[in-house]
Structures are given as C-alpha cells and as structure tokens.
Amino acid sequence: MSIVLTCKSLLSLSPKNFKERLKKTVNILLIVLLTTFTAFVPANGLQNVDTNAKIKAVFIYNFTKYIQWPSSHTEGEFTIAILGENEALYNELNKMSQIKKVANQSFSIVTYNSVSEIKMPHILYIPSDKTDDLDKAVKLLNGKSTLIVTEKEGMAKQGSAINFVIVGSRQKFELNKSNVEKHNLKVASTLENLAVLVN
Amino acid sequence: MKKLIYISLLLLINAGLFAQNKLSNAVHSLKNNELEKAKELIDAAAVDPKFKDLAATWYYRGNVYKGLFKKDEINDKQSAYRKKAIDYFKKSIEMDTTGQLENSSRENLRYLAETIFNHAASSFETTSYPIAISNYSQYKEVMSYAYPETDFTEKDIMFYLALANTYGKIAEEDSASAEMYIKKAKESYEKVLELDSNNVSANYNIGIIYYNQGVEIVNNMDYSLDLEQLNKVQDEIIALFKKSLPYMKKAYDLNPKKKETLIGLQGIYFSLNDIPKSEAYKKELEQLEKSTSLQKEPEDVEMQE
Numbered sequence: 001m002s003i004v005l006t007c008k009s010l011l012s013l014s015p016k017n018f019k020e021r022l023k024k025t026v027n028i029l030l031i032v033l034l035t036t037f038t039a040f041v042p043a044n045g046l047q048n049v050d051t052n053a054k055i056k057a058v059f060i061y062n063f064t065k066y067i068q069w070p071s072s073h074t075e076g077e078f079t080i081a082i083l084g085e086n087e088a089l090y091n092e093l094n095k096m097s098q099i100k101k102v103a104n105q106s107f108s109i110v111t112y113n114s115v116s117e118i119k120m121p122h123i124l125y126i127p128s129d130k131t132d133d134l135d136k137a138v139k140l141l142n143g144k145s146t147l148i149v150t151e152k153e154g155m156a157k158q159g160s161a162i163n164f165v166i167v168g169s170r171q172k173f174e175l176n177k178s179n180v181e182k183h184n185l186k187v188a189s190t191l192e193n194l195a196v197l198v199n
Numbered sequence: 200m201k202k203l204i205y206i207s208l209l210l211l212i213n214a215g216l217f218a219q220n221k222l223s224n225a226v227h228s229l230k231n232n233e234l235e236k237a238k239e240l241i242d243a244a245a246v247d248p249k250f251k252d253l254a255a256t257w258y259y260r261g262n263v264y265k266g267l268f269k270k271d272e273i274n275d276k277q278s279a280y281r282k283k284a285i286d287y288f289k290k291s292i293e294m295d296t297t298g299q300l301e302n303s304s305r306e307n308l309r310y311l312a313e314t315i316f317n318h319a320a321s322s323f324e325t326t327s328y329p330i331a332i333s334n335y336s337q338y339k340e341v342m343s344y345a346y347p348e349t350d351f352t353e354k355d356i357m358f359y360l361a362l363a364n365t366y367g368k369i370a371e372e373d374s375a376s377a378e379m380y381i382k383k384a385k386e387s388y389e390k391v392l393e394l395d396s397n398n399v400s401a402n403y404n405i406g407i408i409y410y411n412q413g414v415e416i417v418n419n420m421d422y423s424l425d426l427e428q429l430n431k432v433q434d435e436i437i438a439l440f441k442k443s444l445p446y447m448k449k450a451y452d453l454n455p456k457k458k459e460t461l462i463g464l465q466g467i468y469f470s471l472n473d474i475p476k477s478e479a480y481k482k483e484l485e486q487l488e489k490s491t492s493l494q495k496e497p498e499d500v501e502m503q504e
Contacts, residue, residue, distance in 0.1 A: 046407050046463050047414040051436065051470045054417050058429055061422045096422045166472040169440075170433045194426045 050088035055171050056151075056164065057092035060123065063147065063162065064102045066191035069122060070184050073145050077108040081121035083137065084113065084130040120144050126160070128152040134159055145184045156198040161185070165196065174198045222250050226259050234270055237263045254295035258304055261287035265307060268314075276318040276330050285311050285341055308345035312338050316354070323361045325369045331362065356394050363387035363404065381408055399453045403460055406447030410467055413439035440470045456487060 060080065078101075080093055090111060097107030102122075112118050115136045124146050126134055131152045138148065138159035148160045156163035156174040161183065163174040175195035180187050221244040228237035241260045244250040264284035272278035288304045288311075295301050319334035335358050342349045366384035370377040385408045391401035413436035420432060444467050451460045461484040468477035 046459070046466055047411045047418075048466070049414045049418060051414060051417040052472065054420060055429070055433065058420060058422055058424050059426070062426050062429070065423075100422050169437045169471045169473070170430070171472065191426075194430075 050092075052171065053086075053088035053092045056089055057096050059164070059171070059173060060093070060125070060149070061096060061100060063123065063149070063191070066188040067147055067180065068186040068188070070145050073122060074103065074105065076105065078102040078105040079108045079110060079119075079121040080123045080125065081110045081112055081118065082125045082127065083111075083115070083118070083133060084127055085111070086125070086127045089125065089127075115140060121146055123147045123149060126150045126155075131155055141183065143183070147180065147183065147185055162195075163198070167196075172196055221247060222253075222256060222259070225263065229259060229263055229266065232266070234263060234266045238267060252294060254291045254297075254300050257287045257291035257294060258300045261285075261291055261304065261307060265311065268311075273314075276322060276327075276334060281311055281314065289344060305345040308341055312341040312345065315341065319358070320361070323365045325365060325372060328362065328365045328369075331358075331365070352394050356391050356398060359387045359390045359394075360398075360400055363391070363401075367404075381412070384408065397449075397453055399450050399457070402446045402453065403450035403457075403463065406443045406445075406450060406463055406467070409439050409443035409446070410463065410470070413437075413443070413470065437471065440467050443467050444471075458484060458487060461487065 064078065080097075082090055082093075090109060093107070093109045097109050100107065110121065115133050118124065118137060118140055120141070122145070124137060124141065126137060126148065128151050131150060134148075134150060134155060135158070141148065147162065149162045149164070150156070150160035151164040153163075153165060156176040156179070159179060161176055161180040163176075165172050165174055173195055174197070175187065175192060176198045177187055177192065178199070221240050225237045225240035225244060228234070228240060241256070241263045244256050245260055250256040261284045264280045264287060268275075268278050268280035268284055272280050275281075285308060288308050291304045292301055295304070315334045316338040319331045319338060322328060322331035322334060339351055342351075363384040366380045366387060370380035370384065373380070385405060388401040388405045388408070391398050392405070395401075416432060416436050416439075420429075424432065443463075447460060447463045447467055450457070451464055454460065461480050465477050465480040465484060468474075468480065
C-alpha cells in the first residue's frame with residue numbers, strides 16, 4: 001500500500017515540464033531535419049558525351065582496316081580530314097590518333113574550312129551541314145585515293161563512298177562500291193557484308 | 200524478547216523506507232539534475248523486487264538515461280544511453296496497467312526517435328552512411344512502437360533519396376566499385392518511385408543512371424572494336440537509352456521548367472539519333488534560359504539605379 005502511495009506521489013511529479021520541453025525540442029529537431037533533408041539534392045549528373053561521335057570514330061577506324069589504299073599511300077601519316085566543323089568527331093578522332101595506327105602509319109587529323117583547302121587526305125569526312133559541297137569535293141578528288149565519307153541520306157548515290165545512316169536508332173553505313181573503286185581503293189568483302197550496299 | 204521484536208520491526212520499516220527512497224530519491228536526483236546519482240539509485244531500484252515490476256521505476260529510469268544521453272552522448276549517433284532509455288520507456292509502457300505514464304513514455308520515445316532520425320540525417324556521408332541506414336531503421340522501429348499509426352511515407356522518400364544520393368557520390372569517388380553503388384542508387388530511387396511514382400528527383404535520376412550506363416559503355420569502347428561487335432554494343436546502349444527515356448520524360452512532364460531535364464532529354468534523343476526531337480528540346484531549353492534571364496533583367500536595372 002505504501003508503495004502504491006509512493007508511486008502516486010511520484011506520478012504527481014510526473015513531469016509536465018518534461019512534456020513541454022519535449023514538444024519544444026521535437027519542434028526544433030523537425031526544423032533541423034527538414035533543413036537537412038532539403039539539402040539532399042541529387043548530385044549525379046548527365047554525362048555530357050557525344051556517343052555518336054565515338055561510334056563513328058570506331059567505324060572510321062574499321063574502314064582503315066577493310067579498305068586498301070594504294071601502296072603509294074601507305075607511308076607517312078594517314079590523314080583523316082573533316083570538312084567544316086564537327087568538334088565532337090574531331091576530338092574523338094584525335095583521341096583515337098593518340099593510341100591507334102594504320103599499320104605503321106600514325107594518324108593526322110585535320111580540318112578544312114572549305115573545299116578549296118582540301119589537299120589529298122586518305123579519308124575526307126563531310127558532315128551533314130556541308131553536303132552541299134559534296135559535288136565539288138568529288139570533282140576535286142576525282143581519281144585521287146581519298147575515301148569520301150558522308151552522313152546524310154542519299155549521299156552514297158551522289159558521290160560519297162560511304163554514307164552513315166540511321167536504321168532503328170542505330171548507326172549503320174551505306175557503301176557504294178563503285179564510288180570506292182573510282183578512287184583507286186579496294187573494299188574487303190567483310191566490309192561489304194556489313195554494309196547497306198548502294199549502287 | 201519483546202525488545203528484539205521491536206528492533207526487528209524497526210529494522211524492517213527502515214529497510215522498507217530505504218527501499219521506497221531508492222525510487223523517490225532517484226526522482227529527486229533527476230529533478231535536481233544529479234544524473235549520476237539518479238542513475239545509481241534507479242539502477243538499484245530496477246533490480247529491487249519491490250520496484251522492478253513498477254511502471255514508474257522504468258519510466259524514471261528511462262528519463263534518467265535520457266538525461267544522461269542529452270548530457271554526455273547527444274552527439275553520439277549510436278548512443279548506448281539512448282538505446283537503454285528507449286528500452287526502459289518501452290518497459291514502462293508494458294507495465295503501465297493504469298496508463299498514467301503511457302502518454303509521457305510515448306512522447307519520450309518520440310523525442311528519442313527524432314534524435315535518432317536527426318543522427319541518421321547527418322550521417323549521409325560516403326563513409327558514415329551505414330549509420331544512417333541503421334539509425335533510420337531504429338527510428339522507424341521506435342516510432343512504430345510508440346505510435347503504430349505513424350505514416351513513414353514522406354520520411355521514407357527523403358531517406359531513400361538521400362541514400363541514393365550518397366551511393367551516387369561513392370560511385371563517383373570509387374571507380375572500382377562504381378557499378379555496384381550505381382546499382383544500389385538505382386534500387387533506392389526505385390523504392391522512392393514505389394512510394395511516389397511522381398517524384399521528380401527519382402524519375403530524373405533513374406533516367407540519368409540508365410543514360411550514363413549507356414555512355415559508359417561507349418566511353419570504354421575500344422576504337423578497334425570490330426563492326427559486328429559494334430552493332431551489338433549499339434543495340435545494348437540503345438536499349439539503355441530507351442530505358443532512360445520514360446523516366447526523363449516523366450520528370451519533364453512533372454516539371455517542364457527544369458533545365459536539367461531538358462538537357463537530359465536533348466542528350467537521350469541525340470544518342471538515339473532522333474535529332475529533330477533532340478533539337479526541339481534544345482530549343483525549349485534555350486527559350487527557358489532566355490525567359491529566365493529576361494526575368495532577371497528588371498532586377499538588374501533596378502539595382503543599377
């Protein structure tokens with residue numbers, strides 16, 4: 001009995017001020033927590049990479065393996081030229097040039113601002129915004145051992161040897177064998193088998 | 200003989216009084232903030248047959264340990280005093296047949312649970328995040344006990360977002376185990392979407408994770424990869440970009456004025472070789488940036504004046 005009484009008296013001490021203090025503290029805590037959580041902004045960002053440029057660079061490297069240039073072109077640097085500006089592809093090709101070779105030939109990656117600047121590269125890449133210059137480039141390089149590569153629908157029929165096309169989101173390439181051969185180049189059957197052939 | 204009986208009775212009464220004092224003295228010490236003394240007394244009461252079955256003993260023991268936690272271990276994310284205080288308040292509730300101490304015990308449990316939550320929130324660092332996980336789980340366990348109706352949805356979302364963010368940081372710092380942590384981040388974001396499918400951040404980040412996985416494959420691709428393999432790799436990355444797209448689109452639908460989402464959509468469509476759509480989002484981004492800068496201009500003028 002005495003114990004029960006003692007407990008009751010203890011209960012009368014049951015700290016109301018505890019409760020009040022608790023409420024205050026919990027409120028302060030919640031403010032702290034909300035502040036902390038609103039600071040949790042996602043940090044993971046989108047990788048800013050032109051995936052198409054890398055894929056094209058891999059294609060182009062493969063072209064150097066499956067297309068044969070005349071022996072007169074197998075010494076010195078292997079030049080890949082871009083007509084106009086294509087920074088992403090230029091950068092990718094440069095990266096490639098630092099670690100890859102064509103047989104013993106090192107790569108040289110150059111940019112021409114206009115057709116008149118074109119010398120005699122092994123590969124001339126004409127971006128889609130420069131396809132108006134295709135005719136002029138074809139005429140200029142007539143009979144020269146330059147592989148002309150484009151990236152716009154229909155270009156393989158208008159003079160380019162290889163034309164990148166999109167099929168179901170995937171990059172593919174059209175191959176116009178006669179346009180290759182007009183430039184004294186030979187195509188390996190492996191490349192023909194993987195290409196969309198165009199006459 | 201009579202005298203002996205009197206002495207024995209007196210001794211028994213004294214012993215009883217001393218026993219009673221264990222508890223009341225502990226409370227007295229607690230009120231005077233003499234916590235070490237209160238601890239000694241209440242610990243003794245807790246093993247005393249006369250007090251160990253009383254709710255009040257455990258209620259005040261909880262309060263003493265809570266006081267010790269606040270005094271000595273307030274910054275200890277895994278405080279032993281706090282853990283014990285929780286156990287004692289729970290025991291108090293279990294023994295409280297009258298219910299007189301119940302509300303206060305539950306409030307105390309809430310307070311302690313919130314401190315655990317607070318410590319979880321401040322542990323989302325790349326090295327201390329396991330504490331965040333364990334503390335958050337403990338927080339939920341205590342709150343579920345004290346207030347079974349507690350809805351954790353909002354806090355779960357915040358927790359999984361913070362956890363995913365931490366996994367993302369670890370992946371950035373530790374390239375050797377990046378894949379594993381990105382997977383964990385994705386799983387955490389997916390848990391957020393299970394709770395709230397309209398969460399912009401989770402949608403955006405899952406979109407980013409799939410997209411970046413595709414980009415990583417491209418980045419690691421050797422230039423001499425043969426063409427047949429290249430086709431297979433293209434299929435693989437396109438599948439990832441396509442997986443990324445619905446999440447990024449949803450993030451965009453939920454908040455069309457978010458620059459990052461527009462950049463994301465522009466990048467995904469570009470990688471899918473859908474240039475017209477990529478360009479459309481690029482234009483939208485440019486317009487958004489333009490309107491943002493226009494909105495800022497008047498303020499700038501005012502400031503100049």
